[in-house]
Amino acid sequence: MEQIDVRLAKLARNGDRAAFAELVELYKEKIFHLAYRMLHNRHEAEEIVQETFLRVYTNLERYDENQKFSTWIYRIGTNLCIDRLRKRKPNYSLDAEMNDGEGTDWYAMLPSEDDTPDDQVILSETRNEIRKSIETLPEKYKTVVVLRYLQDLSLQEISEVLSLPITTIKTRLHRGREHLRKKMENIL
Incomplete structure (x- = not known):
């Protein structure tokens, strides 16, 4: 039986916006938690979620249906986080958010x-x-x-x-x- 996310990805690839919206609902929290744990910054994590889904949408034709969709989307999100970490200045304070409440x-x-x-x-x-x-x-x-x-x-x-x-x-x-x-x- 085909995974629901794979079926949604196929539908979204064929222009079904509702199917893509369902994919977003399925994965937005998971990608946010991944990004937040890697970047420890709520704003950056939210940006990573948006960028991840933008990349998913623009690259749906590249998605291999023989691969788990979750693996594909996690790879995109993880790579975006790694890129963000590499661009950070070396003297960036990893707990700079602690006092403003967002880093809770x-x-x-x-x-x-x-x-x-x-x-x-x-x-x-x-x-x-x-x-x-x-x-x-x-x-x-x-x-x-x-x-x-x-x-x-x-x-x-x-x-x-x-x-x-x-x-x-x-x-x-x-x-x-x-x-x-x-x-x-x-x-x-």
Whole structure:
């Protein structure tokens, strides 16, 4: 049975605007979360979502229906994020948004199952430290860690999104985790 997103992509390719609008609805939040986790900037993440769908729309004829649509759109979004990261100035402060409220990490604000407020504060601080540590990862490790642990993609899907062998993905995940472990040992 054909995936719904593949069917929608075929319809959109043939000029069905409603089908394209459904694709946008299916993927806009996923692409936003991917972009926000990679760029840690709400405005830039919103721009990436728009640019991703613009590229999808203008390149629908290039989409290979034998490939998962999700892999294709994640590849486009990830590549746009990587391009944006490369264009940033080296002295860009990765937590510059923290004071204006837009950089709020909503995952860190999820209610805890812990009973005491102290436990909740410790958990929130730990999540913030993990998020900050992820931000310090070199780009190639950060991308893989975000796709695996924050977007919950499989190694195979990450391999397809980044057009890299699974062995490279495993290596980058391992090195990214080691980098995070060392960083967290110094903090906690």
